[in-house]
Amino acid sequence: MVDVPRVARFRWTIKRKLLALGAGTLIPIALLLASWLRAEIRHATRDAEARLELAGGQAAVQVDLLLADVRGHVESLARHPAIRSGPRETIEQALGEVVAGHIELEGLLVVDAEGHGRASVVREAVGVPVSVSDRAWFREVRASRRPVVSGFQVGRVTGHPVAVLAAPLGRPGEAFEGAVSAGLSLQRLHALFASLPLSGGIAITVVDADGRILARAPAGGPNRLGQPLPSFAALARSGRTVSAFAWFDGTDHLASVATVPGTGWRVVASAPRALVQGRIERQMREVGLPLLLLLGVAAAVGLVIARKVWRPLEALRAAVTRFPREERLAVGVDSSDEVGDLARAFDEMTVQVGTAQSALQRRVGELEALSEAGQLLTSTLELSQVLQRLAELARARLEADVARIWLRQGDSNEYRLHAQAGVAANADEVRIHLEPGEGLVGSIMARREPLLLAHMQDDLRLVNREWARAGDFHGFLGVPIVLEDTPVGVLACMRRGPRAFSDDEVRLAQFLALPAAIAILNARLYDETRERARENAELVTSLRRALDDLAQAQERLAETEALRAVGQLAAGMAHHLNNILAVVRGRAALLLQRVEEPATRRGLEIVERAAVEGAEVVRRLQEFSRAQRVAESARVDMNALVGEVLELTRPRWRDDAERRGIAIEARLDAGEIPHVAASHERLREALVNVIFNALDAMPSGGRIVVRTWASDGRVHCSVTDSGTGMPDDIRRRALEPFFTTKGPKSRGLGLSACHGIVQRHGGEIRIESRPDHGTTVTISLPAATAASVPEPEGGDRAAPPAALNILVIDDEAEVREILAESLAAHGHAVTQASSGAEGLALFRAGGHDVVFTDLGMPGMSGAQVADAIKAESRATPVVLVTGWDEEETRAARGSGAWDAVVGKPFDPNALAAVIARACGRRDR
Structure with missing residues (x-):
C-alpha cells in the first residue's frame, strides 16, 4: 500500500482567531470614527450657515421696522391738508416737529410737481432752497404716484450719505401735486445692529x-x-x-x-x-485626536489580553491530549480567569465522573419507585389501598421511619390521616383541625412548597410536639399533594435520630406525591362516574314521570277548556237566575209589608233569605266565569307605600346581609308627589319584586336608593342599585316572562309580573343599566284624580220628594212589575215600559222625575236608553237595574250616563236610599 501524503491545511488556531477578531473589531471602529468626523464637519458647517441665515434675517427685520416707521410719518405728512396747501412757515413747523422726534432723520423736504422745494427742514439749516427734479427717486414718485425708497444718496445740503423715503402729496388717484421726502441717515443705520x-x-x-x-x-x-x-x-x-x-x-x-x-x-x-473652517478644525482636533489615541490604546490592550488567552489554552489543549493516557493529570495553568477555571475543572473531572455515577444510580432508583407507583395506580381504584401502599413505598425508598399521607376534607380546615407506614395506630382514627398556615402540614398547604427540617422538635410550627418527642423524630420531609393546581394534601416522612433528608430525597418525595394526586383524581372520577350513572337513572325516571305529567297536563287542559265553556254558560245562567230571584225577593218583601200573621211572616222571611242566599251563589258563579281583573283602585300614597315595602324587605337587605358578612344600605329619597289610583296590594307586590331583584344583583353588598318625584301629571318611583348591572341584550329581555339569568332556581317571573301590574294600572316601567354600574328601574303611574278614584258614596243625602213620577223600563214583565209595585209602596207614581224604545217614547211625553231601566234588553240596551235620556234631560236621574256582574256593568257604562245601579235581586226596602242617592248626584 502506498502512503498518500496529507495535504497541509491552514488551521484557524485560537491565536489567529483572536488576532482576526481584533482586526475585525478595530477596523470597523476606525471607519465608523472617520464617518463620524465627516458627519461632525458637515454638522458644524450647517451650524455656521444657520447662524449666518439667522443674523441676516434678524437684521433685515430691524431695517424693515425702521423703514416702516419713517415711511408711515412721510405718508401721513403727504396726506395732511396743511402740508399740501398751507404756508411755508406752517409746513416747516410741522416738518421740524417730526425731525426733532426722530434722530435717524437728516431732514424733511416738501417739493412741488416740478421738484422745486416748497419747504424744508435740515438739521444744519431750515428753509434752504433746493431742487430735486434731477433725482431718480423724484422721477419714480411722479411716474408711479406711489411711495418709494431710494438707494445710496448724498445730501445736497449736508453732504452726508442718506437714503430717501418719498411719498406723493394727496391721496391715491389724485393728480400729482408734489412730494414729501425724508432723508434717512446711514450713519444712524449702524445703531440698529448693536x-x-x-x-x-x-x-x-x-x-x-x-x-x-x-x-x-x-x-x-x-x-x-x-x-x-x-x-x-x-x-x-x-x-x-x-x-x-x-x-x-x-x-x-x-x-x-x-x-x-x-x-x-x-x-x-x-x-x-x-475663520469658519478654523473653528470647525479646532473642534475636530479637540474631539478626534483623543478618540484616535483611545483607539490605539484599545488595540494595544486587546493584543495583550489575546496573549493572556491563547497561551493558557495551548497548555490546556496539550493536557487534554494526554488525558486518555494519564489518570491523574494537572494542567499547570496559573490563571484566575475562565481559562484557569477550565483548567482546574479539568483537574477535578475524574472526581466528578465518580459523582455522576452515584447520581445515575439514584436516578435509576427514582425511576424504579415511579414504576412501582404506576403499577399501584393500575392495580386498584380504591383510594385507601393506593394511598396506603404509596405510604409504604415512600417509607422504603426514602429510608424513613414513618411515612404519612394527610388529605384535606373538602374546603374545610379539617385534615384526616388517610394512610401511614411505620406506626401501628389506625390512620382512620386520626383527625386534626388546622387553620391556614398552622402546623407543619398547614404551612406546607399554605406555601405549596416542600418543607425540609433537620430538627422538627425545635420548630415552633409543630403542633403535636409530645408525639414527636415520644418517637424521637428529628428529620422531617413534607411535600404538598397538588391536584389541578390546588393543594389537597401532604406526604410527610420522619426519621429518628440525627439523620436529615437530602435535596435528592426531596425530589423523590415530590415524584411520589404525583401518583398520590393521580390516585385522588382517579377516585374522584370513579365517584363522579358512579354519580353520573345514578343521575342518568334518575333522569330516565324523571323523563318517564315527565311524560306521565304531560299526559295528565293534556287531560287537565281538556278539563280546563270544558270548565271554561261551563263558566261561559254559567254567566248567561246567572243573569237569568238574577231576574227570577229578583221577582222572588221582591214579592216576599212586599208581602212582608202587608202580612201581620207571625207564621206567614216567618215563611216569607225564609223565602226572602233563600233568595238572598241564591243571589250570593249566582255572584260566585259570575266570579268563576270571568278572568282575573285589577283589584279595586284606591288613592295610594307612594311615599308611604315605599316606606312600607322597605320595612317589609328589611330582613332581606339588612338581617340576611349581616348574616352573610356584607353591608347593604337602603334609603328613600322622597319627593312632593300626589296620590296614585292603584291597588295598594298589587303595587306593593311590584315594588317588593323590584327590590328583591336589586338585592340579587349585589352579592357583595352595596346601596339601594328609592326616589319619588312627579312630572307631567304622573308619579315616578325609581329603584337604583349599585350592583353588577346588565348588558343591553339582557336589559332588553328583562321584562319577558320566564327569562332569567339566575339559574334554575329562578322562574323568571319577577320583573314580568311587575310589568303586568304596572300596565294594568295604566303605567309604564323602564330599565336603565350598564355592566358594573348598577341598574335603575323606574315605575311611572298616572296621578290620581277625582274621576279616576271615586269617593265612596255614603253620608247624609237629602231625602227625595215624598212622591215622584218614576218610569220603569224592563223587558222581563215579572221583574218590571215587582219593581213598580215596590216603588209604588213608597208612595211614588210608576209608569211601566217593556222595551227601551217604548220607555224613551214615554219619557219624551214628559212628566217623569226618575227613570229605572234594565241593562240587558233586546233592541235598545239600558246603556243606550240612559245616553238618550241624558242627551235630552241632563238633570233627570237614571238608575240602572242589572242582573249582570260588576265587571260587565262597568264595560257597558260607556259615557257613564246613569247615576246609580241596583243589582238583581234588589232589596225593595233599599230603593228609597237609591232614589235619594240618584237625586243627590243630580243636585251636585
Missing part, C-alpha cells in the same frame, strides 16, 4: 438695489459707504441660502442674503471662510 448677537466673526452689510453699501456692522476698516459690494450680482442671483464671495481685500467669505420687503435692499450676513 443689539444683534454678532459672534464668530459675523458682519452685517446693508446694500441698495444697485449693490452699493448703505451700512455695515460691526464698524471697522475703511469707510466703504456707497461703494458697490464685490460679487453682489452673483450673490443676488444665487439660489443657495449661503454662498461664497470675495471681499474687497480678496479674502473668501461665506454670506447669507436677506431681502428687505418693498425696497430692493439686501442684508448680507457674512463671515470669513477661513
Whole structure:
C-alpha cells in the first residue's frame, strides 16, 4: 500500500482567531470614527450657515421696522391738508416737529410737481432752497404716484450719505401735486445692529438695489459707504441660502442674503471662510485626536489580553491530549480567569465522573419507585389501598421511619390521616383541625412548597410536639399533594435520630406525591362516574314521570277548556237566575209589608233569605266565569307605600346581609308627589319584586336608593342599585316572562309580573343599566284624580220628594212589575215600559222625575236608553237595574250616563236610599 501524503491545511488556531477578531473589531471602529468626523464637519458647517441665515434675517427685520416707521410719518405728512396747501412757515413747523422726534432723520423736504422745494427742514439749516427734479427717486414718485425708497444718496445740503423715503402729496388717484421726502441717515443705520448677537466673526452689510453699501456692522476698516459690494450680482442671483464671495481685500467669505420687503435692499450676513473652517478644525482636533489615541490604546490592550488567552489554552489543549493516557493529570495553568477555571475543572473531572455515577444510580432508583407507583395506580381504584401502599413505598425508598399521607376534607380546615407506614395506630382514627398556615402540614398547604427540617422538635410550627418527642423524630420531609393546581394534601416522612433528608430525597418525595394526586383524581372520577350513572337513572325516571305529567297536563287542559265553556254558560245562567230571584225577593218583601200573621211572616222571611242566599251563589258563579281583573283602585300614597315595602324587605337587605358578612344600605329619597289610583296590594307586590331583584344583583353588598318625584301629571318611583348591572341584550329581555339569568332556581317571573301590574294600572316601567354600574328601574303611574278614584258614596243625602213620577223600563214583565209595585209602596207614581224604545217614547211625553231601566234588553240596551235620556234631560236621574256582574256593568257604562245601579235581586226596602242617592248626584 502506498502512503498518500496529507495535504497541509491552514488551521484557524485560537491565536489567529483572536488576532482576526481584533482586526475585525478595530477596523470597523476606525471607519465608523472617520464617518463620524465627516458627519461632525458637515454638522458644524450647517451650524455656521444657520447662524449666518439667522443674523441676516434678524437684521433685515430691524431695517424693515425702521423703514416702516419713517415711511408711515412721510405718508401721513403727504396726506395732511396743511402740508399740501398751507404756508411755508406752517409746513416747516410741522416738518421740524417730526425731525426733532426722530434722530435717524437728516431732514424733511416738501417739493412741488416740478421738484422745486416748497419747504424744508435740515438739521444744519431750515428753509434752504433746493431742487430735486434731477433725482431718480423724484422721477419714480411722479411716474408711479406711489411711495418709494431710494438707494445710496448724498445730501445736497449736508453732504452726508442718506437714503430717501418719498411719498406723493394727496391721496391715491389724485393728480400729482408734489412730494414729501425724508432723508434717512446711514450713519444712524449702524445703531440698529448693536443689539444683534454678532459672534464668530459675523458682519452685517446693508446694500441698495444697485449693490452699493448703505451700512455695515460691526464698524471697522475703511469707510466703504456707497461703494458697490464685490460679487453682489452673483450673490443676488444665487439660489443657495449661503454662498461664497470675495471681499474687497480678496479674502473668501461665506454670506447669507436677506431681502428687505418693498425696497430692493439686501442684508448680507457674512463671515470669513477661513475663520469658519478654523473653528470647525479646532473642534475636530479637540474631539478626534483623543478618540484616535483611545483607539490605539484599545488595540494595544486587546493584543495583550489575546496573549493572556491563547497561551493558557495551548497548555490546556496539550493536557487534554494526554488525558486518555494519564489518570491523574494537572494542567499547570496559573490563571484566575475562565481559562484557569477550565483548567482546574479539568483537574477535578475524574472526581466528578465518580459523582455522576452515584447520581445515575439514584436516578435509576427514582425511576424504579415511579414504576412501582404506576403499577399501584393500575392495580386498584380504591383510594385507601393506593394511598396506603404509596405510604409504604415512600417509607422504603426514602429510608424513613414513618411515612404519612394527610388529605384535606373538602374546603374545610379539617385534615384526616388517610394512610401511614411505620406506626401501628389506625390512620382512620386520626383527625386534626388546622387553620391556614398552622402546623407543619398547614404551612406546607399554605406555601405549596416542600418543607425540609433537620430538627422538627425545635420548630415552633409543630403542633403535636409530645408525639414527636415520644418517637424521637428529628428529620422531617413534607411535600404538598397538588391536584389541578390546588393543594389537597401532604406526604410527610420522619426519621429518628440525627439523620436529615437530602435535596435528592426531596425530589423523590415530590415524584411520589404525583401518583398520590393521580390516585385522588382517579377516585374522584370513579365517584363522579358512579354519580353520573345514578343521575342518568334518575333522569330516565324523571323523563318517564315527565311524560306521565304531560299526559295528565293534556287531560287537565281538556278539563280546563270544558270548565271554561261551563263558566261561559254559567254567566248567561246567572243573569237569568238574577231576574227570577229578583221577582222572588221582591214579592216576599212586599208581602212582608202587608202580612201581620207571625207564621206567614216567618215563611216569607225564609223565602226572602233563600233568595238572598241564591243571589250570593249566582255572584260566585259570575266570579268563576270571568278572568282575573285589577283589584279595586284606591288613592295610594307612594311615599308611604315605599316606606312600607322597605320595612317589609328589611330582613332581606339588612338581617340576611349581616348574616352573610356584607353591608347593604337602603334609603328613600322622597319627593312632593300626589296620590296614585292603584291597588295598594298589587303595587306593593311590584315594588317588593323590584327590590328583591336589586338585592340579587349585589352579592357583595352595596346601596339601594328609592326616589319619588312627579312630572307631567304622573308619579315616578325609581329603584337604583349599585350592583353588577346588565348588558343591553339582557336589559332588553328583562321584562319577558320566564327569562332569567339566575339559574334554575329562578322562574323568571319577577320583573314580568311587575310589568303586568304596572300596565294594568295604566303605567309604564323602564330599565336603565350598564355592566358594573348598577341598574335603575323606574315605575311611572298616572296621578290620581277625582274621576279616576271615586269617593265612596255614603253620608247624609237629602231625602227625595215624598212622591215622584218614576218610569220603569224592563223587558222581563215579572221583574218590571215587582219593581213598580215596590216603588209604588213608597208612595211614588210608576209608569211601566217593556222595551227601551217604548220607555224613551214615554219619557219624551214628559212628566217623569226618575227613570229605572234594565241593562240587558233586546233592541235598545239600558246603556243606550240612559245616553238618550241624558242627551235630552241632563238633570233627570237614571238608575240602572242589572242582573249582570260588576265587571260587565262597568264595560257597558260607556259615557257613564246613569247615576246609580241596583243589582238583581234588589232589596225593595233599599230603593228609597237609591232614589235619594240618584237625586243627590243630580243636585251636585
